[in-house]
Amino acid sequence: MAGQEHQPGVVWNRDRRVPRRQAPSVERIVARAVAIADAEGLSALSMRRVAADLGSGTASLYRYVASRDELLDLMIDAVRGEEEPPALTGDWRADLTAVARRLRADLLRHPWLGSELTGRPTLGPHSLRHADVALGAATALTPDITLAAHVVDTVLAYVFGSVAGELAEAQAQRRTGLTEDQWRASVGPYIREVIASGAYPLFARRVTEAEDPTPDQRFEFGLACVLDGVAARVHSGGRVAAGPDSPPRQ
Amino acid sequence: MAGQEHQPGVVWNRDRRVPRRQAPSVERIVARAVAIADAEGLSALSMRRVAADLGSGTASLYRYVASRDELLDLMIDAVRGEEEPPALTGDWRADLTAVARRLRADLLRHPWLGSELTGRPTLGPHSLRHADVALGAATALTPDITLAAHVVDTVLAYVFGSVAGELAEAQAQRRTGLTEDQWRASVGPYIREVIASGAYPLFARRVTEAEDPTPDQRFEFGLACVLDGVAARVHSGGRVAAGPDSPPRQ
DNA sequence: CCGTTGTGAGAACACTGTATCCATAACTGG
DNA sequence: CCAGTTATGGATACAGTGTTCTCACAACGG
Structure with missing residues (x-):
């Protein structure tokens, strides 16, 4: 063709x-x-x-x-190399935010990337460069490399999960071949039935009452939460291997 | 056979x-x-x-x-219904922790679940039950349903991303058919070369110096961070649609 | 006892990733 | 400028996949 x-x-x-x-x-x-x-x-x-x-x-x-799998590895690193990682300023919060936003942008630009990145250790040169920059941002918060590594892991875990949810609807549309309107129309009656059943009162409240911020706002809200959290943990002399349920310091 | x-x-x-x-x-x-x-x-x-x-x-x-896809939908809800969602105590932090741990346990028990859950809106009865319980935990933190919803989204995003990373190595092993030792042996020389190159100093420090807590400890550390963060945001009168870069309150 | 109906499944279609094999185009030595 | 060697592209084949069409058979109502 x-x-x-x-x-x-x-x-x-x-x-x-x-x-x-x-x-x-x-x-x-x-x-x-x-x-x-x-x-x-x-x-x-x-x-x-x-x-x-x-x-x-x-x-x-x-x-x-060598194989389709190797092709995917090459694709991942090629995509991660499309743009330079953000330059570090020394302000850990600004830098980690930039790292998170860059990763989100990459994941949104290439919707297939998330499901491939999670699922294999990523050791290409561009991926390593990004990893190094992220660690650099975190070491401005704490010199403890173990702690910094887990701060990075925590932030990036949030980014992956957040973007995965962000893309879920689009992926479902592509899979089923329906447009968003068609999909909403097909699911709408079932949703209404679920709400009317009264079995899921809070889910119903969420669907009917909750405001719907933009994806950007949702992402930034969660990211700010995560950064607040790591700052609190680290400043209070946090260790990674703490007890499983240490209460917050307020 | x-x-x-x-x-x-x-x-x-x-x-x-x-x-x-x-x-x-x-x-x-x-x-x-x-x-x-x-x-x-x-x-x-x-x-x-x-x-x-x-x-x-x-x-x-x-x-x-009807199709393999419908089978996957049924599998997801069946798996989510294997155990009851945690009972709520009214302590938002304990409850959200329980919800997060239950989701992590489900994701670890069924390694295929994560990649399928993220990628489709999940509307089965058991999934809805879990969603409702999670919202119930968060409404003990804030009555604002919009805020509670985004607190839940943030926590669950972290869980998804965290477990995805946790499973990455195992998935790679399954894909390549190598055992962990074989895989480490095959990647080891390349890693050493990367470290020796000096191009990724912090990555090198992480690999050589950083301690390696158990997966449970890593998960709990990040989860505690996220919960600290949402508490801080919510208690400071947080709104979801705040400015993109509001500084932390310390 | 027969006829209707619902159900299991054989075979086929259009795909997929990958291995094998071979003719040929391109470079190298003269 | 020609011949030999080698690297390279590709046709074909194989073992899979999801899905559909169709039909024969088994279980029921009468």
Whole structure:
């Protein structure tokens, strides 16, 4: 069908021997794969599809990439390298906020990224760079590297979970092939029934009464909470391996 | 190969007409599917596999379940209904902690659950019950349903992200088919090279110097941070739709 | 005893990732 | 400028997948 025209930009030349027509090259393969996954989701990303878009044979890709799994690893690091990590200012709160926002932006820009990042240890150079910057931000809060590491882990865990929820609806739409309106229309009666049943009073209150801030506001609220929390823990001489249920200091 | 013996327990009889040999029934299908996904991961969960385990034909499953996707929805709610949600005590911090721990336990017991929960709105009866209990815990902290909802969202986002990281290594092992030792051995030299390069000083410090608390301790540390944070935000008259970068009150 | 109906499932379709194999295009030595 | 070698692209094949169509058979009502 389509895919006869080659994507503009990225005219990266291979170092030796120019290929006869349009050699795949790892970079072209990865870029194409990212484009497909961004536009149509991970389930649409098949080796045949990438090869077709690139105008090459399917089996040829395996000369540049060992497997689909390795391709995903390369995609992850390529995406993490699209932009530089934020520059550190020394203000731990501002820096950790910047790190969190950058990660969220990456996850939103590439909706497939979250489900792939969580699920494998990420050791590519760009991922390591981000990890290092995040640790740098946290060490301005506490010099204890163990504590700083867990502060970072906590903040990033929130970001992952938050964005996952943010993307849930969009993912469901893509999966079912319905638009948001269609989906709301199909689920609406069931929701009303659930509310009318009275079995879930607080869920009902939430659906009917609660305001609906923008996704940005929700994210920033939770992020501010998490940062408040780590600051409180760290300043009160917190250790990671504390008792399981230490009460808050207020 | 195996699968000729029927699983014990669950002798749920269909209400009308007893089937000739071993009618699938939705419950049996879902239970079998959960068992497969738990033991061998989501990728091993195929309709053919479930049917083979059940000793029935593949196509027969579609008489009880509309699609693989619907089966996953049923699996999610079945798993969420395995145990009752925690009973509320009125102590918001203890209750939210219990809710978070229960969710973590569910996610750890069924490693496939996280990637499926995030990615679809969850509206089954058991999921709704959990949502209602979580909101109940948070309304003891603040009567504002909007604020309570976002407190819950923040806590659960942390739990999802935290457990996802916790499971990452295990998932990678399953994917690559390596044991933990094999994986460490294969990655070790690369890690040492990364450290030796000096390009990622803080990452290097983390790997070499940082202590390694148990997963439980890491989870509890982050959870305590998050709960400290929401308490601080809420008590200081927090609103969700605040400015993007409101400083902490200390 | 027969007919109706509901149910299980065989076979097929359009996909997927991956391995094997081979003809050919491109580089290298002369 | 030609020949040899090697690297490379790709057709084909295999073992899977979710899903659907269709049909035969078993269990019920009469």
